[in-house]
């Protein structure tokens with residue numbers, strides 16, 4: 001089983017009370033989720049994430065793989081970030097990816113791969129997540145999106161404040177596919193061709209990792 005988590009959800013913005021509930025992320029309490037970011041023209045990150053996840057699921061299923069998604073539409077609210085981790089853990093995914101796009105500084109460009117830091121629950125998958133992250137890095141440049149100019153170093157950013165990475169018991173990375181606040185990145189992120197290309201790059205990385 002391959003785990004796919006399209007970050008946020010299309011109607012999260014309608015229920016601030018739901019988003020504000022506090023969930024344990026393995027090190028601290030954090031919000032259940034956020035609305036996600038959007039481009040200057042109002043194209044939502046939740047929609048981008050869901051589109052890429054849908055293309056990726058289709059690509060993997062065409063290759064004969066089973067997939068589990070943390071949400072099945074872009075017309076709902078939730079689930080919370082800790083529940084997303086649990087869904088992918090319980091499916092005993094051989095590898096998993098959290099799909100996002102960033103709301104970074106408007107002058108900054110590019111994609112970043114967020115990797116877990118050992119905290120107990122994820123101790124057994126730190127090394128394998130790094131390996132998968134390297135597979136993602138070597139495949140994602142084929143999309144035309146450059147490595148981030150502002151987040152992390154050489155495309156990698158180590159994060160200990162995200163439930164999806166802190167709570168994972170399966171190899172996992174979170175990819176910020178680009179910066180929705182940057183106009184050049186936004187023109188890529190909102191195009192169907194780029195979204196399909198991002199899915200192909202992630203499928204290729206998954207195939208490389210699974211072997």
Ligand SMILES: [Zn+2]
Nearest residue numbers: 007036100101
């Ligand atoms: Zn996000």
